Amino acid sequence: MNSDDKLKELFDELKSEPINNEAFLRQLESNLKAMDTVKSFEASKRRSRRIPTIVAFTTGLVCGIVLSLLFPVMKGWISLSLIPHYASLGDVVLILPTVITSIIFSILILFITYSAYDISSQFVKSKN
Amino acid sequence: MNRKQFIEQVKSTQGDLRRFLIALCCGDTQLADDIAQDALMKAYISIETLNDENRFKQWVMKIAYNQFISNRRTFHPTEQLDTASAIPSSSASDDSFRFQSLYEALSKLSDKERTAVVLYYMEGYTTKEIAETTNAGESAVRQLIARGRNHLKDML
Numbered sequence: 001m002n003s004d005d006k007l008k009e010l011f012d013e014l015k016s017e018p019i020n021n022e023a024f025l026r027q028l029e030s031n032l033k034a035m036d037t038v039k040s041f042e043a044s045k046r047r048s049r050r051i052p053t054i055v056a057f058t059t060g061l062v063c064g065i066v067l068s069l070l071f072p073v074m075k076g077w078i079s080l081s082l083i084p085h086y087a088s089l090g091d092v093v094l095i096l097p098t099v100i101t102s103i104i105f106s107i108l109i110l111f112i113t114y115s116a117y118d119i120s121s122q123f124v125k126s127k128n
Numbered sequence: 129m130n131r132k133q134f135i136e137q138v139k140s141t142q143g144d145l146r147r148f149l150i151a152l153c154c155g156d157t158q159l160a161d162d163i164a165q166d167a168l169m170k171a172y173i174s175i176e177t178l179n180d181e182n183r184f185k186q187w188v189m190k191i192a193y194n195q196f197i198s199n200r201r202t203f204h205p206t207e208q209l210d211t212a213s214a215i216p217s218s219s220a221s222d223d224s225f226r227f228q229s230l231y232e233a234l235s236k237l238s239d240k241e242r243t244a245v246v247l248y249y250m251e252g253y254t255t256k257e258i259a260e261t262t263n264a265g266e267s268a269v270r271q272l273i274a275r276g277r278n279h280l281k282d283m284l
Contacts, residue, residue: 014151
């Protein structure tokens, strides 16, 4: 018998050694169970966030469109009533109403969108 | 593949997988089982990446090998593996003492040589399959087997 066959025989003997399968499988099963629990918890969390996100996105979009349509009206109102004393400053009076109106609109859209997310989250939570 | 199906697949391959890892860990059954558990958890997480269920065993063996290498890189034992292998762990059966000289000889090989030799002699893998499992070239695998075989012949 050459040394290669001897090695093969030795490894074959090693391979035929019995090992305890039950304890190993039991531990694996409990590990996988724990992993599935974490996975399903994360999936349910993702699902519960989906509806408020859609609601917030839609609300933000609608608000953005509506307020954009109202932009010229609001800009005119701000330039007349809010800062009439800047009329003498030339260029400033042309830019300032636009900037102020844009800031107000942005804050308004942000607030409405966040509120929509918050309300829909509460609604989903109470439903679950 | 759900959990039950995965466990069924594992049942048929776990013996080979654990023996392979025990040989790589030079008889440290506890360490080998820890690596096997980690590898199987990783396999379960990325089960969608398995295209062919018939190749489950080879796929898991590859993950186990990578896990073993990563474990060797991050784990800094207080004792060298060759010294530690001489101490029988509590979970190691008395039978493993029979293979003590083989384990000690294996511990003198490099990780790559040991992997190539174990897969070739114990699992009956071809050099091509070993190359796929270890991400090495076929000629490199042939060299590793030859070098490992010569070292083992000298030591056993």
